[in-house]
Amino acid sequence: MIRTRFAPSPTGYMHIGNLRSALYTYLVAKSEGGTFILRIEDTDKNRQVDDATDIIYKTLEIAGLTYDEGPNVGGDFGPYIQSERKSNYIKYAKQLVDDGFAYYCFCTKERLESLDSYDNHCRSLSSDLIEENLKNNVPYVIRQLIPDGYTNFKDQVYGKISVDNKELDDQVLIKADGFPTYNFANVVDDHLMEISHIVRGSEYLSSTPKYILLYKALNFPIPAFIHLPLIQGEDGQKLSKRRGDASFQDLIDQGYLPDAIINYIALLGFSPSNNKEIFNLNELTEIFNVKGLNKSPATFDTKKLMWVNTEYFKKMSEDDFFLLSEKILADNIKRPNIDLKYVSSLVKSRVTFIKDIPSLVDFIDNTFHYEKDLFVHKKMKTNEENSLTSLQNILPIIESIEDWSLDNIHDTVFSFIKTLEIKNGVMLWPLRTALSTKPTSPCGAIDLFILLGKNESIKRIKHAINLLSN
Ligand code: GLU
Numbered sequence: 412m413i414r415t416r417f418a419p420s421p422t423g424y425m426h427i428g429n430l431r432s433a434l435y436t437y438l439v440a441k442s443e444g445g446t447f448i449l450r451i452e453d454t455d456k457n458r459q460v461d462d463a464t465d466i467i468y469k470t471l472e473i474a475g476l477t478y479d480e481g482p483n484v485g486g487d488f489g490p491y492i493q494s495e496r497k498s499n500y501i502k503y504a505k506q507l508v509d510d511g512f513a514y515y516c517f518c519t520k521e522r523l524e525s526l527d528s529y530d531n532h533c534r535s536l537s538s539d540l541i542e543e544n545l546k547n548n549v550p551y552v553i554r555q556l557i558p559d560g561y562t563n564f565k566d567q568v569y570g571k572i573s574v575d576n577k578e579l580d581d582q583v584l585i586k587a588d589g590f591p592t593y594n595f596a597n598v599v600d601d602h603l604m605e606i607s608h609i610v611r612g613s614e615y616l617s618s619t620p621k622y623i624l625l626y627k628a629l630n631f632p633i634p635a636f637i638h639l640p641l642i643q644g645e646d647g648q649k650l651s652k653r654r655g656d657a658s659f660q661d662l663i664d665q666g667y668l669p670d671a672i673i674n675y676i677a678l679l680g681f682s683p684s685n686n687k688e689i690f691n692l693n694e695l696t697e698i699f700n701v702k703g704l705n706k707s708p709a710t711f712d713t714k715k716l717m718w719v720n721t722e723y724f725k726k727m728s729e730d731d732f733f734l735l736s737e738k739i740l741a742d743n744i745k746r747p748n749i750d751l752k753y754v755s756s757l758v759k760s761r762v763t764f765i766k767d768i769p770s771l772v773d774f775i776d777n778t779f780h781y782e783k784d785l786f787v788h789k790k791m792k793t794n795e796e797n798s799l800t801s802l803q804n805i806l807p808i809i810e811s812i813e814d815w816s817l818d819n820i821h822d823t824v825f826s827f828i829k830t831l832e833i834k835n836g837v838m839l840w841p842l843r844t845a846l847s848t849k850p851t852s853p854c855g856a857i858d859l860f861i862l863l864g865k866n867e868s869i870k871r872i873k874h875a876i877n878l879l880s881n
Contacts, residue, residue: 413445414607417476418600420452420593421463424658425470427711428612428642428650431676435639436610437476438677438699448604449478449490452597454590456494470659473669475692491604493596500591503599503629504553504584512628513584515551517544529554531581553585555595555621562620566636568704569613574620582621598622602631613638613706637701640680641708650711657711666764667716671723675716679709689722721763732759736768743769746776748864757854757862771853775862778871779848783879786844791836798841799879804831805838806872815865821857845875 417433419425440447449471451464468490471478481488482495507513516533523529534556544551557580563573584595591599601609616638626633642650650657662672670691677695678688681703690698724732733755740751758771786798793801808827812820828838842856846868852859860868 412607413440413443414448414605415440415445415610416448416450416601416604416606417471417478418450418452418597418611419467420455420458421460421467422455422458423460423463424660425466426650426658427662427676427679430470430474430659430672431642431679432610432612432639433471433476434474434673434676435637435681435704438696439608439610439637439701441696442699445607446479447476448480448606450600450604451490451492452593453492453494454497454500454593454596456588456590466660473663474659474673475669491600493593493600494590496596496600497590499603500596500599501585501589504591504595507555507584507625507628508553510628511556512625513553513555514581515541515545516554516581516583517549517551529580534581550587552583552587554581555584555625557581557621557624562623564619564623564633564636566616566619566638567701568638568640568706569616572616572619576620576624579621579624594618594621595625598625598629598631601634602626602629606634608635608637610637611639613641637704639704640706642679643708643710645710645712647710662716666766667720668723671720672716674723675719678715679711680705689719689726717763724762725760727759729756729759732756735765739765739768740772743772744775746863746867749775749862754862757858761853774847774849774852778874781844781848781850781878785850786841786875786879788836788840791840792834793837793840795879797833797837798844799876801831801833801838801841802845802872802876802879805842806869806876809860809865809872810869812865815860817857817861820860824857841875842872845872 415436417436419429419433437447439445449467451467453459453464478490481490482492483489504513508515514534515536517536518529518532522532533554557576560576561573562576562579563571565571582594583592585591600606619636619638623633625631644650659672663669673692674688674690674695677690681699682705683690683698683703684700685698687698729752733752736755736758737751740754744751744754754772754775758768761771762768783795787794805824805827808823812823824838824842825835828835831838839856843852843859844850846852846856846859846863848871854862863871
């Protein structure tokens, strides 16, 4: 049975790399019917940011990454919180000391600061001195004793890795305040929580040999490792909180849909075998396979994310889109008798963000100043002359329409075009231009008639005739 955990440290906002780790960790478990756990690694109180834990909960909830188990919190289960599990870690650290895999270090801050890197000074303290120091409450940390030799392991993405232990330092396992470092708590908890697959960013690849040595020293079975490729910005630099790169919340604030973000993030390092690019979390869970993970860095591509967002709006039902667009439409359209739901259905496939809507519908309330050349369209074969003729011809027809419905207007206009024996565009482009008063509109002439109503449509056609006649 696969068991995975997402183990964030609450040190800041949930940036894209964190969210991708959470998503892949979830998928590794869920694609095999396994268990997904959330563990907050908060033993380093100095690095903690106040509301970071709440942001983690909120983000996972919005993203739909629901964790499966945890300690009982008032009848329900909450996530595992390392700072509430302190006694577990001390016990294992003492065991390591007893077995010769770790040691007490009494070096002062001043001594450590005078060194480039720790010189393993306390490895060789006599047991008498250690006992005396402990008795006198001299502050200490517990350090891992890195043995000579090589550490080998296999990562499911990066393959076989072998490291000379000389490159590893005698890292601190328990700090002077009695709390474990996250490097140590991480190993102990992965064992206690029976995590079978460790999924995390490749920045932890270099720490993994130290973890492996701890697993061995503690006689813990070694889990499978799945390290995820770096995500780099479009400039080729590593994405990071420090560099101010996008957090999940920033993207939401910019107008991206949570599902679109998750969908896009799923593609940062994973190639589905069927080349599909749009899928929801359930579909992702079905197609996800560790073999599809790439080890080369993934590039965060804003244009691609925008495309995904656009696809999500297109895919959305008209009712759901109206829930999102109604307010901004109502705020931006004051002309009476406008069917906002209808406008909503017309702009749905044209938006990347909801905030694009005002500039798509501004022509409904306002007309824009335009010049005659707006009627010239090469592909439609229109020029100022034939546009004027078309509009002059159709004006009385429009004026005579009584049943102002989409079907009737459509049929009337198209049968009239037939009688003129002209190309559709030669009539439709001038109409579209006259009605929208802009070079682009979210819909064609027939829909524009419906949007604007009869009086306003006639007014705008007359204005165009006037302009083209002078
Ligand atoms: N606590 C680490 C972090 O915040 C994660 C370590 C891991 O996943 O093993 O990135």
